[in-house]
Amino acid sequence: MLMKATVSGSDVKTGGIALHNLQKRYGNAIAVDDVSLSISPGEFISLLGPSGSGKTTSLMMIAGFETPDSGQILLDGKDITRLPPHRRELGVIFQNYALFPHMTVAENVAYPLRMRRMAKVEVEKRVGHILDQVHLGALASRYPHQMSGGQQQRVAIARALVFDPPVLLLDEPLGALDKKLREHLRNEIKTLHKEVGKTMIYVTHDQDEALSMSDRVAVMHEGRIRQVSAPKDIYRRPADLFVAGFVGEVxxxxxxxxxxxxxxxxxxxxxxxxxxxxxxxxxxxxxxxxxxxxxxxxxxxxxxxxxxxxxxxxxxxxxxxxxxxxxxxxxxxxxxxxxxxxxxxxxxxxxxxxxxxxxxxxx
The missing domain is CATH 2.40.50.140 (Nucleic acid-binding proteins)
Incomplete structure (x- = not known):
């Protein structure tokens, strides 16, 4: 049984995302097949699935780096389907973090604000505030190569949050880290989500990450959403055999x-x-x-x-x-x-x- 959420753009408030019947093809291959999903403001939702399930493609369409062949994307009730990425004002974190090696931590975090031509005093105020939130205030003058993988990940989060985006998109940000550090940082991300209250959409193939961090989990397979539920319901009440077999031992x-x-x-x-x-x-x-x-x-x-x-x-x-x-x-x-x-x-x-x-x- 395939699960499809019914959404209404008029009901979406600050930081709410609504996907309507999204489809994306690459040649004859269907990467995303008629995906509809409603994400509430402030919600932490994970897109969980194996490689090729359509989760990253769905995230890239929300970010604006991919254009859907059909369907609609709403942010706060506004159609952003054809807007370029820089006009969507969404925070995005990739697996490799993409930090500038020649810039300090403070300069990396300040970069989005300087691109928006924000006043120097305001830049310094915001950078200091967000670095304190991610517990990096004492490391503002360091360079990326002088930091651990976990610290670099927090710099990437700070840079994505510093311009106060309504939504934060995370594409497998812990995938390159070792198991113990992943477990530590997923707890940090969960705590940070509670503190900043941002809508977060998190892509992962790791079921432990999805179940432990999310308010809801959308399990994807072959370009479709198979079930959208709270983590406990995904685990204890799977909607079909794919979900039952993919999420945990059964x-x-x-x-x-x-x-x-x-x-x-x-x-x-x-x-x-x-x-x-x-x-x-x-x-x-x-x-x-x-x-x-x-x-x-x-x-x-x-x-x-x-x-x-x-x-x-x-x-x-x-x-x-x-x-x-x-x-x-x-x-x-x-x-x-x-x-x-x-x-x-x-x-x-x-x-x-x-x-x-x-x-x-x-x-």
């Missing part, structure tokens, strides 16, 4: 819907949300942390019968591989399990879950 169980009941591979009744349709094939989705394993002697009833086929220790959790008697491979993630309580490889087990932790998809 167990997919083929089932048959029969008169309000859900039947598993061996025709056993499985816990699932109430369902009215009958005689239809579907897929039951349950996350590994919601799949519970209980040691059980052979021949016992209830749940999916099977055995532990493998175990992987991942620090704060253990991942159990479970193989059912029908050959179904499932994962269970258990946090902080004491060694003496762990079942061993080969032990007979029953796999179960709560009905409200499962999602039924019929695509």
């Amino acid at each position: 167990n997919l169980v083929p089932v048959k819907l029969k008169s309000g009941t859900v039947h598993g591979p061996a025709s056993e009744n499985l816990p699932a949300p109430e369902w009215q349709e009958a005689d239809r094939d579907a897929t039951l989705c349950v996350r590994p942390e919601h799949l519970h394993l209980k040691t059980s002697p052979p021949g016992s009833s209830g749940g999916l019968q099977g055995r532990i086929s493998g175990m992987t220790f991942v620090g704060d959790a253990t991942i159990f591989q479970f193989r059912s008697e029908t050959g179904l491979e499932l994962l269970s993630k258990v946090l902080n399990v004491l060694p003496e309580t762990m079942p061993g490889v080969g032990d007979p087990c029953v796999a179960s879950w709560a009905a409200n932790d499962a999602t039924i998809l019929t695509e």
Whole structure:
């Protein structure tokens, strides 16, 4: 099921973005296919998807660096679809930051203001204020090569914010950093968003970034938006099999819907949300942390019968591989399990879950 937001330009206030039926082709390839989305003023929304899903192309059309073949882009209710980038007054941050190496931090941040011919006193006031906001006030005289990757990233954010744009566009700004620094800086960006209150549109292929930073996430695939929801709903209530499989680990169980009941591979009744349709094939989705394993002697009833086929220790959790008697491979993630309580490889087990932790998809 494809999700399309309905938007109204008259309802958009300061910093609101509305996309109406955007389409972009490169030759015969469709990069963005009929994308519609409403972004509220002050909202932090992530465009999440694999390479080639259309997320960066969508961002570049908002920024004005790409022109849509059809559709409309509204900023505060005003049509900006054909405006050049410099007339949109949007802040943009790219993955490589694009800092001027021969300029100091203060000069890099001041550059957008000087291009707007702002008075020197006002430039100095704004630069000082924004550098304090990103905790770089003491480093104003340094050059980019004298700074860490995280500090350079904050300079890029300061430069994008200093002229007070209504919207900040971020194109995978953490992609070139190591894992630990990415985790640190995504928290900084989230904090900064709360402090400055700007609308932020963030492009990423990293699901952890999208889920941890965003008010909402728009999952894209093959040029279309597949689901737009709060992070918790994206994870726990995926709209289709692509979203379920792309965002986090998931167990997919083929089932048959029969008169309000859900039947598993061996025709056993499985816990699932109430369902009215009958005689239809579907897929039951349950996350590994919601799949519970209980040691059980052979021949016992209830749940999916099977055995532990493998175990992987991942620090704060253990991942159990479970193989059912029908050959179904499932994962269970258990946090902080004491060694003496762990079942061993080969032990007979029953796999179960709560009905409200499962999602039924019929695509």
